[in-house]
Amino acid sequence: MRGSVCMCCTVFLRDSNKELECPSLAGRASDRLDPKHNKYEELVRKIRDHGQEIRDEDLSQLLKEARGCISMLNGNFRLFVQVVLILDWTHRSPEVVSEYQGFLLDLCAAHNYYTKHVIDQLITSFKRDSSEWKDGVPSEESVRRFQHIHDAIRQILTIVPMSKDILISQVQSLFPYFKRPAHEHETFIYNILQIIQYLPGERYGFLKMIITQLITLDVHSPRSALEEREPGGNMEVDGIFEMDDVKNPTAHSLDASLNILYRYLRDEASIAGSVNMDKMKPLFNDLVKVFEEVILPTHATQHIQFLVFFILGLKPPLCQVFIRNLWKKVTDPNIPPIIRQAAVCYIASIIARAKYISILTTQTQLTEMATWIHKYISSQDEGSVNMPAVDTRIHGVFYATCQALFYIIAFRYKELVHNTGLSMLQSLNLSKIVTCRLNPLKVCAPVVVSNFAAIARSFQLAYCYTVIERNQRSNLPIVNFDNSASSFNLASVHLDSFFPFDPYLLNRTKKFIEPHYREYTGPKEENVAISKPANDDDDDFLEGHPIAESAAAHFSYSTSPGFLHLHLQ
Template sequence: MSLFSAPTKSTPSSILKKTPSIKSTLNRSLKNTTPSKVRFTLPHAKKVQSILRDYIDKSNAKEYENLVCLIRDAELLDEDISSLLKEATECISIMKEDLRLFVEAILLINWVDRNKSVVKEYQLFIANLISAHNYHAECVINKLVSLFIPASTDPEWENGSPSKVDYKKCQNVHALIIELLRVAPLCKDLLMQALVDQFPYMNKGTHVHEYFIQNVLWVLYYQPNLRPDILHLIFSKLIVMDVNAPREEITKLQDDDDIFMMEDDAKSSATLNLDSIAHTLDVCLDKMFNYVYSECHEAGTTRLNWSKTKLLYHDLLTTFDKVILPTYNTHHVQFVMFVLCSFKTTLVEGFFNFLWKKVCNPNVPSVLRQAAVNYVVSFMARATFIPLSMLKGTLQQMADWIHAYIATQDGLECVNSDLRIHVVFYTVCQALFYVVAFRHKDLVNTKKNVVFLESLNLSKIVTSRLNPLRVCQPAVVQNFAAITRKYQLAYCYSVIEHNSRNSMPTVYRDDKGYISISNNVLEAFYPFDPYVLQRSAAKVHPFYRNYKEINLDISDVDMKEIADVDDFLEHELPLTSKSKFSYGTSPGFKFKA
């Protein structure tokens, strides 16, 4: 039956009236605005086509406006949508730019959760429309991508898995996008742009983000060529959440049982916002970790698909290089590389080589070279899946680089030990000291390993004219000194005592005359410090090494023990104190002069 067929026999009136369908509403509207002889009761009267042609000819705009308003505002039944689509399909040839409002009205129809026949009719109509008129492609794609955002009242998915209803709705949208990509290749660029434009801002609800990201990941199954761009998009958004939800603040939230009893409304609002951002980041990273695992393994098994893993590794490494590595003060997003590399040692080797090339390249900005060093050492310290041979090989590589750098300075009559000039050298030294202290149990368990540590010639490094112990973080220096003294690898305490007597801040003046004061101590940034998000932590903790308490009897410097605290560099410890080996409370590699 046509949308505009004659109404059926009327029934007795009732106080419980149904919402009028589009057929009856449109017929009343047309009856009131047109002569009685223009009533359309025949199924094939092609009334829609007549209205659209009259509008194009500028002979009657009012009926066109009524039609658009009806489609946009009326409560449409399945039969209404079906009839409208059938008649609109006959008019596709004339649906050019002039009929943009009519097309936009059809796009506003809620079709994704209708019966199968209506869904198929809608998909067919849109596909035919775009095939005939590319002009409408941008509007159509934007509307379809907007369906990747759920209603604000929708609840979160249980365990991050879509409900059957949501899965069906999303499946209908993606089926239409796939068809549009087939009939109009230009839709590929439009799709990517729409994903960028409509990605939710970080203060949107958790479910909005998980719904959108899930749909974006589904796009990759039929458009794998978009993966580098999509990964770049997702992580550039997640990293904004990450820097706005510091590890220390999240830990405080988790430890404070009375967080919602705060009297200060402003603080309470800020705390709730932080909690929301952290929860959203947690859910989204859990989804990304799941994607990485499923993409690298055979369906339903733990067997690694090496060819797919290599492709994903290269795409993620590109994203890491462009988005994560240059970003200051990240805490959790970088663990995507940690999780991926846990699948195979070869990936760790490739990741280290990539980072070390940056360290050795003088054309790379020093801040990125510092970051690269810290990623290497933090990874080595924390990952349980790194073999000892790789650990020793990387330490040897770092020591060789340090000794080569020292050799270039020894040839000079006067050495400028300005931290700003040699910042990469000092960062590599601190990294070496950090790993030796953190992983010393694995490096002194056999005579062969002790001989290896002796071959690094650590004593020459600490006594060099550049004096790296002067600028390294005090907690690193204290623990490194304790370890090297116990195993007679180097004697640092005379150098430390000398530095403590000659420690003064330095005043710098830049080219514009601005004055800054530096305490001449490196900042500490260990990107793989403890992962504190709760849901996604399940993907990280099985491969993660926590620092274990050690006891060193060093009475002459009053260092009785090194406690098990996982928040390094919280305090600058005096030489004669209980030294806490606490890793990472001064996140960030950005050097402050």
């Protein structure tokens, strides 16, 4: 060991009220081999085992003396440094807090190899919070303690250039495991969003990190489990929704985390309670970029996509930008078909469900969809007649776009008819679409086909039931010849689709979505009797022609359009 460190520190422990004298943290090498003189190891052990019992004045004195010989705290004294770093200091007196922050700053400045350990402990401290938060709002004590941590991080970022990269890397690696308690998730996310306040240039990266982690929570919170919650099982206590933590702990964590994120988006886009476009636009761009890179390619998420739904509700004119960008993906043949199909599902779902989507935007998008569909039909009619007409692998984007067209009409037909009469819907030439050789009515989700068919018949836009009945009579597997494998394979008849803005099921954060959310009010024909279960609060989309009963028996689909599946009688 090179040199010695003279730290004459006196530490008094409450439990024994006995004075521990440490004339030297490190003596001669021979002294360190003798247990009688091993005062350094004794000090380390005392701090490790009884650190929280050290009085504030003693801890402050220890830190002052450590800072006095900071240059000597090299790797030989790493155990001492480690036990000091794990101390819970944020609840201490202002003097201790100031000395501790100064110790961290001096340590990183003198020995930059300690920077990673320091940042690790600071980030880990974000998870140490036992106080109760009311509706996602931290207590004053929590805010004060977290502020001490952020002050230390800001100072380190100022004096250690490489510390920013270390911080970003360690935040990602220390993100709570998805099965950890909900409060740990919300405190951690709250503090990541606080870091953005002094690292605004890293907002996109941190939002991407948070949303990527929340997707894990989302996919582990299946809709079926949330829909099966017993009525009355979620109680509101002091403004906090207590979900069934036993059955749905992951969903509870997701709900608590999203609550923090919704509040952040709202506050970040506003000045004095009003949405400010100068603040909103860059935030919107960051969120949409994360959506396109992380959410859009992920199959069957249930709630995380509502972040985009929410932020568009803050400034509806941005909807046109969002929809236009998605439509460019749908019509770009260089983009993988699965992404194109997902994009058109998002277009259909947000136009159908968002109250803030204007009827003019709806009309424009329907026209673009119909134009693209007719061009596709024409190109197929001119192509090879030997190619199977119905094949979701080859024509998946076409079928997804047809379903999107039918879905939007089923939701918005009343406004469309009221605004332009039947002229706009008639201009879509729906009859040609439903009778073309590609036969979209056979591939689209039966629940969508059922409702669209009823509307089309009511307004004489197209006659779908003849096609539906013919499809049922010929509902046989389609055989395609796979040249690469020199064998026959069965192709799926049904379109694998999903409806991203199905009804929102998380109780605590539902309040952010409900003001902008459209429930379904579909056609009710005199000859249709619908039998509903006792719990009729769910959105109902399976209203239409009785032919849907037998159609539903033959088709299956990955997720519903967000409505309770009912039996037609």
